[in-house]
Amino acid sequence: MTTPATVFVVDDDASVRTSLSRLLRSAGFEVEAYALGEQFVARGPFDGVGCVVLDLMMPGGSGTELQQRLTELSSDLPVVFLSGHGAVSDGVRAMKQGAVDFLTKPVDEEVLLATIDAAVARHRAARAARDERDAVRRRVETLTPREHEVMQCVIGGALNKQIAAHLGIAEGTVKLHRARAMEKMGAASVADLVRLCDLAGVETTRCS
Amino acid sequence: MLRATASVLLVVLGCGMASAQTAGDAVAAKRVLALYTDDRLLPAVQQGEEGLRAGLEAGPPTGIEYFGEFFQAARFPMAGHDEVMHAYLLAKYRDSPPDVLVAAGRAVLLFLLDHRQTLFPGTPIVFLGLSEDEVPRDRLDASVTGVPGSWDLVPAVELALRLQPGTTRMVVINGVSAREQELVAPLREAATRVADRMSFTWLANRTLAQLKTDVAALPRGTAVLFVSQFEDAAGHFYRSRDVVEMLAPLSSVPFYGLYESQIGYGLVGGTMQTWNTVGQVAATLVKRILAGDNPQAAAEGLEMPVSTIVDWREMKRWGLDETRLPPDTDIRFKQPTLWEAYRTQAIIFTAVGVAQLMLIAALAVALQRRRVAEATRLQAEVKAAQLRDELAHSARVTMMGELATTLAHEINQPLAAILSNAQATRRWLKADHPNLDEVRATVDDIIADDKRAGEIIHRMRALMKKGDHKPQRIDLAQAIRDVAALLQGELIAADVTLRLDLPPEPLPVDADEVAMQQVLLNLMMNGIQAMKEAGGRIRQLHVHAARAGESVVVTVHDTGKGISEETRARLFEPFFTTKTSGLGVGLAICRRIAEAHGGRLEVGVASTGGATFLFSLPTPEATS
Numbered sequence: 001m002t003t004p005a006t007v008f009v010v011d012d013d014a015s016v017r018t019s020l021s022r023l024l025r026s027a028g029f030e031v032e033a034y035a036l037g038e039q040f041v042a043r044g045p046f047d048g049v050g051c052v053v054l055d056l057m058m059p060g061g062s063g064t065e066l067q068q069r070l071t072e073l074s075s076d077l078p079v080v081f082l083s084g085h086g087a088v089s090d091g092v093r094a095m096k097q098g099a100v101d102f103l104t105k106p107v108d109e110e111v112l113l114a115t116i117d118a119a120v121a122r123h124r125a126a127r128a129a130r131d132e133r134d135a136v137r138r139r140v141e142t143l144t145p146r147e148h149e150v151m152q153c154v155i156g157g158a159l160n161k162q163i164a165a166h167l168g169i170a171e172g173t174v175k176l177h178r179a180r181a182m183e184k185m186g187a188a189s190v191a192d193l194v195r196l197c198d199l200a201g202v203e204t205t206r207c208s
Numbered sequence: 209m210l211r212a213t214a215s216v217l218l219v220v221l222g223c224g225m226a227s228a229q230t231a232g233d234a235v236a237a238k239r240v241l242a243l244y245t246d247d248r249l250l251p252a253v254q255q256g257e258e259g260l261r262a263g264l265e266a267g268p269p270t271g272i273e274y275f276g277e278f279f280q281a282a283r284f285p286m287a288g289h290d291e292v293m294h295a296y297l298l299a300k301y302r303d304s305p306p307d308v309l310v311a312a313g314r315a316v317l318l319f320l321l322d323h324r325q326t327l328f329p330g331t332p333i334v335f336l337g338l339s340e341d342e343v344p345r346d347r348l349d350a351s352v353t354g355v356p357g358s359w360d361l362v363p364a365v366e367l368a369l370r371l372q373p374g375t376t377r378m379v380v381i382n383g384v385s386a387r388e389q390e391l392v393a394p395l396r397e398a399a400t401r402v403a404d405r406m407s408f409t410w411l412a413n414r415t416l417a418q419l420k421t422d423v424a425a426l427p428r429g430t431a432v433l434f435v436s437q438f439e440d441a442a443g444h445f446y447r448s449r450d451v452v453e454m455l456a457p458l459s460s461v462p463f464y465g466l467y468e469s470q471i472g473y474g475l476v477g478g479t480m481q482t483w484n485t486v487g488q489v490a491a492t493l494v495k496r497i498l499a500g501d502n503p504q505a506a507a508e509g510l511e512m513p514v515s516t517i518v519d520w521r522e523m524k525r526w527g528l529d530e531t532r533l534p535p536d537t538d539i540r541f542k543q544p545t546l547w548e549a550y551r552t553q554a555i556i557f558t559a560v561g562v563a564q565l566m567l568i569a570a571l572a573v574a575l576q577r578r579r580v581a582e583a584t585r586l587q588a589e590v591k592a593a594q595l596r597d598e599l600a601h602s603a604r605v606t607m608m609g610e611l612a613t614t615l616a617h618e619i620n621q622p623l624a625a626i627l628s629n630a631q632a633t634r635r636w637l638k639a640d641h642p643n644l645d646e647v648r649a650t651v652d653d654i655i656a657d658d659k660r661a662g663e664i665i666h667r668m669r670a671l672m673k674k675g676d677h678k679p680q681r682i683d684l685a686q687a688i689r690d691v692a693a694l695l696q697g698e699l700i701a702a703d704v705t706l707r708l709d710l711p712p713e714p715l716p717v718d719a720d721e722v723a724m725q726q727v728l729l730n731l732m733m734n735g736i737q738a739m740k741e742a743g744g745r746i747r748q749l750h751v752h753a754a755r756a757g758e759s760v761v762v763t764v765h766d767t768g769k770g771i772s773e774e775t776r777a778r779l780f781e782p783f784f785t786t787k788t789s790g791l792g793v794g795l796a797i798c799r800r801i802a803e804a805h806g807g808r809l810e811v812g813v814a815s816t817g818g819a820t821f822l823f824s825l826p827t828p829e830a831t832s
Contacts, residue, residue: 012700013621013625015621015622015625015653015656015657015660016621016624016625016628018625018629018653019624019625019626019627019628019629019632019650019653019657020628022628022629022632022646022650023628023629023631023632023635025632026632026635026636027635082624084616084617084620084621084624084697105620105621105623105624106620106623106624106626106627106628107624107627107628108627108631109627109628109631109635112628
């Protein structure tokens with residue numbers, strides 16, 4: 001059983017806010033409801049899995065503006081838009097900015113829940129990918145500079161001899177660093193190491 | 209007063225009686241007995257008697273007693289009755305014998321002469337109504353006198369020639385009876401006297417049917433002289449005037465005649481003695497005899513006057529010229545024009561009538577004008593009112609059109625909430641132990657949201673409504689809140705914050721609620737749109753309402769670009785607009801609504817930028 005996803009409802013209309021919260025809770029979601037975008041932003045970062053349900057038309061800044069700010073704040077929470085009148089231009093803008101979906105009020109529970117499920121799944125996947133990357137990066141950070149250098153050359157496809165020559169160290173030393181890096185990175189093969197480094201954004205070095 | 213009048217009346221009556229008595233005592237009454245051959249009802253007899261009596265009464269002497277006896281010889285022939293009449297007259301007038309006898313007609317004259325010895329012997333006799341040849345000269349003594357009548361053909365010919373100068377032939381119609389045949393000889397003799405001017409055709413032995421054909425085919429230049437027609441060739445008896453009446457209408461030429469009694473039945477006319485004249489001449493003779501004249505001497509110098517008599521209707525029928533008639537012509541049956549008959553009266557009545565008519569006409573025209581003007585004014589007013597209502601309605605509809613998107617959003621919000629609440633409730637109810645408190649709260653919310661949507665629709669519908677809205681006591685503050693509720697979506701979309709500055713107590717005014725909402729909606733929407741267009745960062749719509757003396761004043765202030773001087777001057781003109789949408793009638797209508805309610809709508813001078821509108825209405829106390 002995974003931890004329950006949290007849905008953030010941002011709508012200035014109290015009735016809509018309350019009713020949406022009720023429906024989502026009844027469907028098993030954790031719900032946090034906010035009347036204004038600022039209130040939600042002020043809440044601070046969120047580590048869990050979930051999504052945002054945003055009213056497109058709100059006082060004190062439209063929904064798309066809040067989406068913009070969330071992106072700027074490196075929030076990876078998917079945004080589902082709810083719109084009163086489904087103006088196509090608003091929808092297009094929202095989708096371009098990475099909204100998961102664009103729904104028109106009144107929205108049927110099946111559509112809403114399916115959309116939110118999809119958004120949460122996406123967030124869960126994204127969160128998983130991010131978690132793995134962070135783990136790999138943490139492993140990269142345990143490497144000594146020399147081990148890092150050797151690893152960069154290894155993923156660049158160089159042989160030990162070439163690495164030794166490139167770095168001006170003994171081939172045996174290269175072998176040692178290479179083994180230590182593989183171990184620290186938890187890579188079973190060079191191909192595995194290449195994937196992990198790619199994930200962590202480690203740059204390759206051409207030794208030839 | 210009443211008694212005085214009565215006394216005067218009695219005195220006058222007394223005087224009248226006294227004078228009559230005096231006259232009766234002073235003059236010994238003279239008696240005149242007139243005997244008539246024919247019935248009293250014959251026109252000739254009537255007219256003759258009239259002439260006679262009129263002549264006798266004209267005096268002197270006065271106080272002549274007149275008696276008339278009528279032998280009705282046509283019904284009761286003299287031969288069988290003269291003894292009866294003799295005895296009757298003898299008995300009747302024994303105690304009051306006549307002083308003069310008048311014999312009208314040859315038969316009566318002969319009767320008197322027959323009984324001269326026994327019946328009123330020696331009493332002078334005046335005959336009348338006899339032609340010269342009828343007078344039995346051989347039997348008359350000195351006590352009998354009279355002026356014979358004249359039935360001459362010549363004057364008729366002359367009249368015909370006067371009226372119809374081209375006439376050359378005269379057709380003479382006469383009957384076959386012995387009496388009528390006696391007339392022929394003197395007429396033929398007379399005809400010879402005018403033979404140089406006129407030829408004659410004698411139709412003296414024709415049937416009535418033949419005469420009808422004869423007269424219908426007479427050529428131009430011919431005239432008819434109708435003498436008499438007691439009896440026609442077929443042996444039928446008629447009254448002459450009836451024959452005239454039958455023939456004249458069929459005739460192709462005019463009829464002339466010799467006898468006055470036929471005038472009026474189809475004759476153009478003739479120159480003849482009238483029976484009235486005959487009577488008058490006899491009366492003159494009687495009076496001279498009563499005055500002591502010898503009967504023979506009395507008749508000397510007396511002639512039977514003739515006069516020309518024409519039937520005006522026949523003159524017209526034949527187109528004969530009235531001016532050709534001899535002077536003193538007796539024109540009968542002339543339908544006098546109103547002018548001729550009642551000249552003075554006509555002038556007066558006409559003048560009065562015309563004056564009245566003019567007055568009536570003037571009054572009628574004035575009334576009509578007033579009615580028309582009134583009707584036109586009412587019509588114009590009604591039309592103008594209708595037009596204003598239409599325009600106000602159009603403006604509201606246009607405004608609602610502009611609001612449609614946000615109003616749809618306003619309605620959509622509660623609908624969305626209702627759906628989500630209902631679906632949440634359904635989910636909870638599926639659970640084994642549903643939280644009924646939460647279900648109850650949710651259902652309450654559903655009801656509240658439904659009402660909210662309903663209210664918005666209700667307000668919209670009220671604004672869209674057409675027709676006359678009656679002023680009633682309303683709370684202007686509540687109207688502002690209602691309008692603000694309608695504008696919620698618009699405010700959000702334009703990113704405008706609304707500041708409502710209303711007193712806690714109601715602001716009562718007597719006004720049409722829809723009209724008030726229209727004004728407020730218009731002012732507030734103008735403000736929102738102005739700020740949206742200005743694109744400034746601070747967008748606040750400030751609506752303030754409060755009582756100020758005898759007015760309720762609402763100010764609507766926005767933080768837009770404000771109003772330029774030239775715009776300000778034309779702001780309330782119809783169809784003036786600075787916007788791309790809308791009719792441009794909004795403010796013009798709003799001002800009219802304000803004024804119709806005894807209030808005002810003005811644009812204020814905002815010191816801090818933006819625009820301020822002032823909308824004021826009198827308080828109910830001020831208007832009552």
